[in-house]
Amino acid sequence: MHKTSIVSVLLALLLFAFSGLAGALEVGDKAPDFELASTRDGKFRLSNLAGKKNVILQFYVLDFTPT
Amino acid sequence: MTFSQKAFADFLKLNFPLLSDFPGFTTMQSYGVFNAERKLAQRSYFIVDKNGVVRYKKVLQKGEPLLSNEALLEEVKKISQR
Numbered sequence: 001m002h003k004t005s006i007v008s009v010l011l012a013l014l015l016f017a018f019s020g021l022a023g024a025l026e027v028g029d030k031a032p033d034f035e036l037a038s039t040r041d042g043k044f045r046l047s048n049l050a051g052k053k054n055v056i057l058q059f060y061v062l063d064f065t066p067t
Numbered sequence: 068m069t070f071s072q073k074a075f076a077d078f079l080k081l082n083f084p085l086l087s088d089f090p091g092f093t094t095m096q097s098y099g100v101f102n103a104e105r106k107l108a109q110r111s112y113f114i115v116d117k118n119g120v121v122r123y124k125k126v127l128q129k130g131e132p133l134l135s136n137e138a139l140l141e142e143v144k145k146i147s148q149r
Binding site: 024025026027028029030031032033034036037038039040041044046047049050051052053054055056057058059060061062063064 | 071072073074075076078081083084085086087088093094095097098099100107108109110111112113114115116117118119120121122123124139143146147
């Protein structure tokens with residue numbers, strides 16, 4: 001295999017491996033917007049509450065379990 | 068798909084909505100709380116202020132107890148003051 005193609009494959013693998021670690025969401029970051037199906041009023045979009053309310057997001061695991 | 072989720076919300080008589088990040092898992096991923104191995108969320112809390120900025124983040128480790136409502140509301144109070 002040609003030397004430069006080995007280097008570029010290695011580089012691609014390294015970038016892929018580190019992409020998950022880079023830029024984890026932290027306090028002070030802009031909260032990623034999302035729109036999801038909701039049990040109330042069909043859909044919920046986070047940015048709809050901008051300027052209006054603080055929002056608590058609680059990620060839970062499974063319905064009908066002690067979350 | 069969210070039928071059981073609606074049933075869960077009704078059962079608990081919740082005054083807030085439950086949201087479903089299934090099947091895309093994109094929100095869990097963008098918040099960095101996706102357990103890819105089990106395809107589930109990590110139990111976690113975020114408080115987002117009115118400017119859309121994350122002001123509080125807590126990811127529970129295995130065995131760590133859930134936060135009480137009082138503790139959560141206390142955190143909201145703290146971020147509202149600053």
